[in-house]
Amino acid sequence: MSAKRTAALLIHGLGGTPFDLGSMNRILKRAGIDTHSLTLPGHGGTPEDLVDVSAEEWLHAVRARYREVMRQYDVVHVIGMCMGSLLALALCANERHERGKLVTLAPPIFIDGWATPWYTFARHLLYWVPLVPQRMRVEEDEPFGIKNALMRSIVKAKFERGDNFHYRWVPLACLRQVDRLRRMAMRAVSTLRCDTLVLHAREDELTSLRSAWFLRERIERMELVVLENSYHLICVDNDRELVAKSVLDFLGLAADGAAAPDSEVRDLARRHPDGMAGQRVEAVLPLCASGVVR
Template identity: 25%
Template sequence: MSDPIAPFASEGTPGPDGRRVGVLLSHGFTGSPASIRPWAEHLAARGYAVRVPLLPGHGTTWQEMNRTGWKDWSEAIETAYADLAAQCDRVVVGGLSMGGTLALWLASRHPEIAGVTVVNPAVTSTNKQLLLLPVLKHVVPSMPGLAGDIKKSGVVEHGYDRTPLRALASLVDAWKALRPELPAITAPLLVFRSAEDHVVDPSSARMILQRVSSRDAREILLPDSYHVATLDNDAATIFDESARFVERVTAP
């Protein structure tokens, strides 16, 4: 049995017109490819070349993650995108939570991206406790974990049980830098948002949809899932709707 935390890759097959379509997906903060592997496998079964990298500092210990930050994660996703784009005619990017943030960041820098599909992405928060991070990160190394916010019983995300605060502060700083860049996103956008999410509040999806320049932008509400919706009760909706989205935005 394959390791669910390991990176995922499928080569895909060219379509009837000989074109190869790629999909780059990213997992979330303190998570791993396990949180989106079923999503990746669903798209790979459709013939797409799918990549899910393991971001630096993830899949090991929260202490190691605390020595990484946005620069490391964004460089890793940029490299993965460049490799996939070199092999494919069109590429769609997406992700869960911070993975969605990374996908939006890529789309703001690469107008050639065919589409963006994100699940509970974060670019802001109404949580006032985050205002303490610049000081708190020097005093307390970690707080209770964010992973495992799943409504469906018996499902494991394979994320850390602690939240590394230096790494979290880096992510919050990245939100501030990304927000002014959201209007640079012109690619078609599909946002999935859980009706009840204990990690990311609705302000992020609202800001993203208001600020992007995408003429083709849509939100789908997930009524029966928490934050890690890719492993939750509405996962099939994410898989099916995103597959239709990829097919549509990459059509010749």
Template identity: 60%
Template sequence: MTTGQGSTAVLLIHGLGGTAYDLGVLQKALRNAGAITHVPTLPGHGTRPDDLVGMTAEAWLETLAQAYRQLVAEHATVHIAGMCMGALLALVLAHRVRHGIDHAQGRLALLATPIHIDGWSTPWYRDLRHAVYRIPGMAARMRVEEDEPFGIKNPLLRRIIKAKLARGDSFHYPWVPLACIRQVDRLRRWAKAAMPETRCETLVIHARDDEQTSLRSAETLQATLPRARTVVLENSYHMICVDNDREQVAAEVLGFFGFDPATAKRKRAATTG
């Protein structure tokens, strides 16, 4: 790992129930371009879904704040990028650390941010979860299963993901407790409150056909964040770092963070050739 005054690091944040896999080719592309990347495994993740029971948004934010402080101590510039719930965490983190550690030199990339849970595949009864939250113990016992299309528009990739989930591969949980969706709802409220005061330059990337969170989320971010730019993808569902537009996502994020996307591609070609 390269550290020092001139180095640039990127804190990458995965989504609910996920791992570094959520970031797809992005992490490797950043490394190939010369960035130092760090993807902390959020508490309750990377083991088994039951370990998410009782986890709180505060625990996830504290893990990320510690990682951010360590990166700031070692690198001249630290950027933050998050995917899905990780984007909510990234936004809240960027807002909170600006009151302590200076994030003025760092930028923020928000990928498929679920400001609104209103995509075309969300069930009609989604709003009933708020009533379930009020029943003691119920949210911890209820499961939210991963289901078709698994956030993937590409049919071949979707079949691969479906098979991995059926085998119980550790790249992503096949279900999460409803109690964790409650934590995501808390993060959504915090993110909405933080948006007007989050003044670092921000890149918003969202798929037009995102099945979990509609383009309205990107529009809300664009309208409320002081220094935002939005890129709309035309050939992906929710998992934009893995799906058809993954190369565009990587190129947009690299360019936004000040790296040359062509350099990353050349290095990747050299290592695979």
């Protein structure tokens, strides 16, 4: 009997790129899984492109890519990060996904993390003020979802240079669509048919463990891994190796060769001190995203 063809569909977060998932793409490929992804509507350009994008457009794009991949493979695992995990939850529920597993990374069912301002609830009022949702900017700021000081400094440097790896801000109108998507995911999760893994950091500054508890109470076949040394971007933070191992174990894959040794980044830093000081970090960032920076 021939082996089943297996793939993974990776879904990035709001304002993001595949960087959101760190080295997950490479790790899965090394484990023998074909990987597929997409750029969500309104992404890959400028933040202004998000103003008129709806939650339905994101869902439609993800569904189209999912069905395309499903036609090519026997087994398809769906992996989403942040908003991508909300899309993954809704997708797998609506499509009655059973030919593969679901992995949700830091799912923001609730926006209630420790760095969330007390006045965040006011956004629901501002949504109804003419022109405000389109014109108001919600800035990305410290700690940028990252507890690891070196990784955070690299991300900050790239933001300051204007590198297009992640939007520095999103329009308030976009958050309204995220809130709609959160409600869609909440309603959908109880109908999930596939095995589900939830990874969530205890110190997530955007969304508390309340989100993970919500999912655990409603998803019948679910595993939960609580991370103790990361903020929101768990795929590139201190617990990234545990994230990779947990995902591979859940999918029944070998972890051999999945992570590069820590010595690589130490050698790189010694060889390129001027590059770090001058914020020329292109050579360092791939290793950071591959899980070798402590």
